[in-house]
Amino acid sequence: MSSLEGIRVLEFGHVIAGPFAASLLGDHGAEVIKIERPNQGDSLRKMGPRNARGL
Numbered sequence: 521m522s523s524l525e526g527i528r529v530l531e532f533g534h535v536i537a538g539p540f541a542a543s544l545l546g547d548h549g550a551e552v553i554k555i556e557r558p559n560q561g562d563s564l565r566k567m568g569p570r571n572a573r574g575l
Contacts, residue, residue, distance in 0.1 A: 522548055523548050524545060524549040525549040526549075527545075527549070527550040528550070528551045528553065529542060529550045529553070530555060531552055531554045531555065534556075534562050534563055534564065535562070535563060535564050536564065539562065539564070542554065
């Protein structure tokens with residue numbers, strides 16, 4: 521049994537900190553439901569992948 525099994529989390533964050541925290545909770549067994557802006561989604565999706573130097 522995971523440490524957060526049976527816990528439901530609503531995630532309203534965007535970009536980096538909120539989604540990262542929610543993913544950690546999910547990794548520990550919580551059910552995470554991500555709420556995003558209609559017709560826009562998370563703004564981080566509009567940013568492309570970062571290269572090794574972080575540019």
